[in-house]
Each structure stands twice: as structure tokens, then as C-alpha cells.
Amino acid sequence: MKPLLQNLAEMTTHRDHLRLEVSVLSTLMLQGRIVRVRALELFTLERQTMVRPRSWSQGTEVVSSAHDPSSDPSRTPLAQLPELANCIATRERSAERSEDGCHILWLPVWLGETVHACLEITQERPFKRHQRDIITGVFLVYQNYQNLLDYSERDALTGLLNRKTFDEQFARQQIAAVASALADGAPTGQWLAVVDIDHFKQVNDRFGHLYGDEVLILVANQLRSMFRSEDRVFRFGGEEFVVLLRSMTVEQAHSALERLRQAIQEQPIPQVGQITVSIGFAMAQGAAPVEVLGRADQALYYAKEHGRNQVCHYEALERSGALGKKVEHSEVELF
Structure with a gap:
């Protein structure tokens, strides 16, 4: 529990969205059963909602993409993740998929009325209630802090960057x-x-x-x-x-x-x-x-x-x- 609390404390010291994203993925990796964590970015391309991995775990490290969203070869239509697409459409807090020993949990990051990103956690075993509670707690700290950062960076009237x-x-x-x-x-x-x-x-x-x-x-x-x-x-x-x-x-x-x-x-x-x-x-x-x-x-x-x-x-x-x-x-x- 102590390393988790230390990571949470470190997470809230960041004043940058990407560093905060890397920090939350590092914190989630402390959950021993997790195989992979990713931060997915949602964006619109030719009037279609697309998803691409922006940061992800690689061994014990977290790396980030160097590609532009529109030219990222790993981008896919959101429709190819029907559980996540339905979760966002119905404004649910999370979505899951379980198949062939692979269990995926998606947690959309809401900023106002829009989802700009989503955390994806993958492991081999089903998510137990205690583990989900810890993951959800970490996620809520992350989302609330993302909202605070976003609020401080936005023009109050137009919502654009200030x-x-x-x-x-x-x-x-x-x-x-x-x-x-x-x-x-x-x-x-x-x-x-x-x-x-x-x-x-x-x-x-x-x-x-x-x-x-x-x-x-x-x-x-x-x-x-x-x-x-x-x-x-x-x-x-x-x-x-x-x-x-x-x-x-x-x-x-x-x-x-x-x-x-x-x-x-x-x-x-x-x-x-x-x-x-x-x-x-x-x-x-x-x-x-x-x-x-x-x-x-x-x-x-x-x-x-x-x-x-x-x-x-x-x-x-x-x-x-x-x-x-x-x-x-x-x-x-x-x-």
C-alpha cells in the first residue's frame, strides 16, 4: 500500500497532462496481476471517432507515441471496440471485455461533456472487487486532477487553451x-x-x-x-x-x-x-x-x-x- 500512496502523491505534483498520464500508468502497474496498461487518445478524423494508444507499459517502463494522431499507424476506429463505444454513448463509468484468458477494463476520462482519453487495463484473470476498487480510486484521483489542470489551462469564455x-x-x-x-x-x-x-x-x-x-x-x-x-x-x-x-x-x-x-x-x-x-x-x-x-x-x-x-x-x-x-x-x- 505504501508504494501506491507514494505514487499517488507523486502523480499530483505534475503540472503537465502527458506526465500525469505516464504517472498514472506507472501507478496502475503496481497492481501485480496487470499485464498491460495503456492510455488511449480519442480524436476525430474525417468525421469518424478514432482511438490510438498515446502511452503504454513496456516491461517496467511507460513509453509514449511520437506519431501525430492522424498519421499514427496504430489508430483504429472506435467502432472496433464496441464495449468502449457503447460505454461512452451511454455515459457509463467503465466497460469490460473477457475472452480467452484476457480481461480488459476500460475507464473513459471525461472532461466536461467529452471523452478525450481512456485508460485500458489488461490482465489474464478476472478483476476482483478489491482490485477494481483500488483501480477506480486511482483513476478518480487522476481524472479529478486532469480536470483541475484542464480548467487552469482553458479560457473561461471559449474553452480554448489560454x-x-x-x-x-x-x-x-x-x-x-x-x-x-x-x-x-x-x-x-x-x-x-x-x-x-x-x-x-x-x-x-x-x-x-x-x-x-x-x-x-x-x-x-x-x-x-x-x-x-x-x-x-x-x-x-x-x-x-x-x-x-x-x-x-x-x-x-x-x-x-x-x-x-x-x-x-x-x-x-x-x-x-x-x-x-x-x-x-x-x-x-x-x-x-x-x-x-x-x-x-x-x-x-x-x-x-x-x-x-x-x-x-x-x-x-x-x-x-x-x-x-x-x-x-x-x-x-x-x-
């Missing part, structure tokens, strides 16, 4: 990009885009802040639906959003951002009518987060100064000379 999570997510995206390139042998670009709602102050002044909040929520929903599970979307405050795009060519990034711009333009909003956004984006590799943000911001300002409702690429603007010459003054570069 500003304080950006630096960590930026660094993680860079590490994942390198790992993916090594695994697949085909490095592709990483991009940062700044999305700003045009004339948002006029919406607040004319219709009031309640309608302004509604506009922010609708834009956030579009951002959430337009990008993949491996991309990251943030609300930086006010009417400004930031998107980190992984594993894309510059053409693909521009096309994805253009689809977002067009979708927002074409979405009617009650009372307010039509809104538009301006977008600036820049390459996210080879520079500190603040530098990349500065470049994307310059592209955004160019878009706003030249008609709004458009997508501008920093590196393309720089090559064309549209941003003007850089004037170096001591250690500060002025545009």
Missing part, C-alpha cells in the same frame, strides 16, 4: 515535430498564425458585450472545428487567437487558414450579421516563441493595413520587400 499555456505547447510542438520527422523521414513545416477579428470594438460598442462574447464563442468554435487534433488553438485575450499548425507545407498552411477565413466570413451571426478576420502567419521553427509571434503579428498588421479579411504570410511579405527594410539600431531591429 495564453499561459502557449510557451509549453510551443516547445512540445517543436519536440514532436523533430520526433515525427525522424520517424517518418519527411520533415515538414510548423507554423504559427495570429487570427484577429476585424472591427471587433464596433461590435461591442454597437450591440453590447453579450453579443461580443457570442462572436468570440462562434469564432472559437470555428477554430476548434477547422483544425486537426495535433494542432493547438489559443485565445490570447480580447479578439486575438493564435494557432500552432504541425506538419504542413506552406501551401497547406495557407490553404487551411484561408478556409478558416472564408468559413467565418460566410457564417451569419444573429443581430450582428457578418464578421471577418485578418490572419498573419509565420514559420515556427528556428526561433524563440516571442520572435515567431512578432513575425506573425507583423503579417497580421500588414493584412489589416491593406484591406483586412485576408491571410498574409510573413516570409513571403519579407521576400517581396512589402514589409520595408529593417533598420538595425544597437540590439533592436526596427521595421
Whole structure:
């Protein structure tokens, strides 16, 4: 019991979802009869719910996948796990399967109204009541702490990641990009885009802040639906959003951002009518987060100064000379 309590105490020291996930799997491995534990990630791909192992036990260690969810070769449709699919559909706390000396217990991780992950425990013997009680207790501590972490990382109005999570997510995206390139042998670009709602102050002044909040929520929903599970979307405050795009060519990034711009333009909003956004984006590799943000911001300002409702690429603007010459003054570069 003492090692289990020590692991539980260690688990609650983590301030990172993935490390917390690895910690809970390590804690569950202390149950002697368990053959394997896995943390499954649920995500949507082409309107189908998919499942893939994100972390799993390997001997006495826990390892994590280096693949993007959409390109992970181990991904499978949720429908291939009918017990788990039914458990989620009916909002049950757990699901089980027993066949040929293999007993599997699934514990979905609910964050609000959505299941983003699931713990899977496999062993050769049926789960006894005492063992299930211990596993469930560990799981509830884990799920509650996941919810606390998620709450601290989310913007209260839109539910998107907030500003304080950006630096960590930026660094993680860079590490994942390198790992993916090594695994697949085909490095592709990483991009940062700044999305700003045009004339948002006029919406607040004319219709009031309640309608302004509604506009922010609708834009956030579009951002959430337009990008993949491996991309990251943030609300930086006010009417400004930031998107980190992984594993894309510059053409693909521009096309994805253009689809977002067009979708927002074409979405009617009650009372307010039509809104538009301006977008600036820049390459996210080879520079500190603040530098990349500065470049994307310059592209955004160019878009706003030249008609709004458009997508501008920093590196393309720089090559064309549209941003003007850089004037170096001591250690500060002025545009």
C-alpha cells in the first residue's frame, strides 16, 4: 500500500497532462496481476471517432507515441471496440471485455461533456472487487486532477487553451515535430498564425458585450472545428487567437487558414450579421516563441493595413520587400 500512496502523491505534483498520464500508468502497474496498461487518445478524423494508444507499459517502463494522431499507424476506429463505444454513448463509468484468458477494463476520462482519453487495463484473470476498487480510486484521483489542470489551462469564455499555456505547447510542438520527422523521414513545416477579428470594438460598442462574447464563442468554435487534433488553438485575450499548425507545407498552411477565413466570413451571426478576420502567419521553427509571434503579428498588421479579411504570410511579405527594410539600431531591429 505504501508504494501506491507514494505514487499517488507523486502523480499530483505534475503540472503537465502527458506526465500525469505516464504517472498514472506507472501507478496502475503496481497492481501485480496487470499485464498491460495503456492510455488511449480519442480524436476525430474525417468525421469518424478514432482511438490510438498515446502511452503504454513496456516491461517496467511507460513509453509514449511520437506519431501525430492522424498519421499514427496504430489508430483504429472506435467502432472496433464496441464495449468502449457503447460505454461512452451511454455515459457509463467503465466497460469490460473477457475472452480467452484476457480481461480488459476500460475507464473513459471525461472532461466536461467529452471523452478525450481512456485508460485500458489488461490482465489474464478476472478483476476482483478489491482490485477494481483500488483501480477506480486511482483513476478518480487522476481524472479529478486532469480536470483541475484542464480548467487552469482553458479560457473561461471559449474553452480554448489560454495564453499561459502557449510557451509549453510551443516547445512540445517543436519536440514532436523533430520526433515525427525522424520517424517518418519527411520533415515538414510548423507554423504559427495570429487570427484577429476585424472591427471587433464596433461590435461591442454597437450591440453590447453579450453579443461580443457570442462572436468570440462562434469564432472559437470555428477554430476548434477547422483544425486537426495535433494542432493547438489559443485565445490570447480580447479578439486575438493564435494557432500552432504541425506538419504542413506552406501551401497547406495557407490553404487551411484561408478556409478558416472564408468559413467565418460566410457564417451569419444573429443581430450582428457578418464578421471577418485578418490572419498573419509565420514559420515556427528556428526561433524563440516571442520572435515567431512578432513575425506573425507583423503579417497580421500588414493584412489589416491593406484591406483586412485576408491571410498574409510573413516570409513571403519579407521576400517581396512589402514589409520595408529593417533598420538595425544597437540590439533592436526596427521595421
